[in-house]
Amino acid sequence: MDIQPKELLQQLFDSAVAAALPKGNLAEYLPKDTRQKAVVIGAGKAAASMAAELDAIWEGELSGVVVTRYDHGAPCERIEVIEAAHPVPDDAGERVGRRILELVQGLGEDDLVICLLSGGGSSLLSLPAPGLTLSDKQAINKALLKSGAAIDEMNCVRKHLSGIKGGRLAAAAYPARLIALGISDVPGDEATVIASGPTVADPTTSAQALAILDSYGIEVGAHVRAWLESPESETVKPGDERLSKAEFHMIATPQDALDAAAHLARSKGLAPLVLGDCIEGESREVAKVHAAIAKQILKCGQPVQAPCVILSGGETTVTIKGNGRGGRNSEFMLSLFNELKGQAGVYALAADTDGIDGVEDNAGALITPELFARAEAAGLKAEDYLANNDSYGFFSQLEALVETGPTRTNVNDFRAILVLPK
Known part of the structure; x- marks a missing residue:
């Protein structure tokens, strides 16, 4: 031998790596009729390559924006690709998070949204919850990265500090049909953890997020703690009508x-x-x-x-x-x-x-x-x-x-x- x-x-x-690339793995999860109009959004290290594959095979009208890590872009004719920071979010990620949320608001039940998600989306799609700032999220994110916290723990905290994660993106897009396609970077391939689950129901709670921060000795400002103690900080839960038009498909896994x-x-x-x-x-x-x-x-x-x-x-x-x-x-x-x-x-x-x-x-x-x-x-x-x-x-x-x-x-x-x- x-x-x-x-x-x-x-x-x-x-x-x-080749087995996990979007090329060849995406088409089977799309609607049979690819001649219709679709709004495309997405976030993650694979978001640009996923967008490029969609752009190559979709026959109808496409528009939208995805965000990926710096230097992870890919050429795309009809979908805008923006680069932002990972693993600690920056203002580029905050701006595109706001744009993506605005893109899906006000759509009707006959509209189609295709959401492309992959690992890294939690940092790249960064829109602080009301009353919080990007610097709040940056400080907490840095502390979590140093603490040794598991990815599901980090994303539980991120979801409850976000204005777009934990099902909030899908809720904003309702009543449009939303098809989310994911590349898993998390143990167990849980859609709720990938990119902090912006299109799926979140079973975790704000109380759990606070407990995680406390367990790792991560100090937060009084306004952050007050937010996590308020009912407004809760994510979208299973059974919420606003998620009834959203579906999630995994196109590649570990x-x-x-x-x-x-x-x-x-x-x-x-x-x-x-x-x-x-x-x-x-x-x-x-x-x-x-x-x-x-x-x-x-x-x-x-x-x-x-x-x-x-x-x-x-x-x-x-x-x-x-x-x-x-x-x-x-x-x-x-x-x-x-x-x-x-x-x-x-x-x-x-x-x-x-x-x-x-x-x-x-x-x-x-x-x-x-x-x-x-x-x-x-x-x-x-x-x-x-x-x-x-x-x-x-x-x-x-x-x-x-x-x-x-x-x-x-x-x-x-x-x-x-x-x-x-």
């Missing part, structure tokens, strides 16, 4: 990405071991479990025999205690590197399928057995860099970063650990 480990890991990642990678692995003569598409937890701790599985495969041939590849997805978290650079995938890889210590026969890649790990310019990192000796020779100690949350600094010195640029989709983290016989 002739395997080039680094090339194979990159191919696995590329196949996972499992689709893992299935594509598993298929490629089999074609190369490798047994795929898929651990799951919704793995959560502290990045460095999740890495320890993955390392233990790789060691067990080499030692005992359990739960599968080498040659094989361990695949997993989901969204881990990083509780920031240092002042270094790096996202959750790079931190996962640094912890994995530290556990394996150059274990012969084990190669690994972890990267965000959107091409951006956190706020850095890399997607993730890739390690090989010989990298450990290189690090030691350079005097680089993984423990020190982990303590400072500086996975980017560590891997950049070893030229082991994975850099892809924006992929214009987002189905969360992708991890592949290749285990070859000694």
Whole structure:
């Protein structure tokens, strides 16, 4: 078996990303008659590529606007694409949020709205609730990102501080028909969590949002607390008549990405071991479990025999205690590197399928057995860099970063650990 480990890991990642692109995945969820007029809105890292695909296949009149992350745009003839900040919102996101809300207000029951949603939409579609400011949301968002809160916790807070999320966008569009198409970046593929669920009912409450803030010790101004304690802050709940004309379809998921990678692995003569598409937890701790599985495969041939590849997805978290650079995938890889210590026969890649790990310019990192000796020779100690949350600094010195640029989709983290016989 002739395997080039680094090339194979990159191919696995590329196949996972390709399976999650809008192209070819969108048409089946559209109305049979694409000659009618439609208003298009959307938000997320994949919003521009979704809009471009819709623009290419829709036969009728199209107009509208979508917002995506800076440098994630795509050419689109009939739909305006605006770029804004992620993961902390900026005024561009606030302005487009207001525009999108205004676009759908006043429509009739014969009108059609197509809403394109993907990961990142929570920050990109930022319209503060009445009485709140963008700076309020920015401060709370930064604190949540540093706290290690899970994505569903962060989005619960975001929804209750928003004038457009948590079903409010669909409520504003009523009585028009609204078709929402989503690319999932969240564990469990919950429509209520993707982009903070602007078109679906929200079962969470303002009291839960307050409890989350309190549990992580995040201080908020008196006016923010007063808003969350008021009935007005509640999101649109299940059974609300204003959601009766709204539907939601998932066009790509993390499992689709893992299935594509598993298929490629089999074609190369490798047994795929898929651990799951919704793995959560502290990045460095999740890495320890993955390392233990790789060691067990080499030692005992359990739960599968080498040659094989361990695949997993989901969204881990990083509780920031240092002042270094790096996202959750790079931190996962640094912890994995530290556990394996150059274990012969084990190669690994972890990267965000959107091409951006956190706020850095890399997607993730890739390690090989010989990298450990290189690090030691350079005097680089993984423990020190982990303590400072500086996975980017560590891997950049070893030229082991994975850099892809924006992929214009987002189905969360992708991890592949290749285990070859000694």
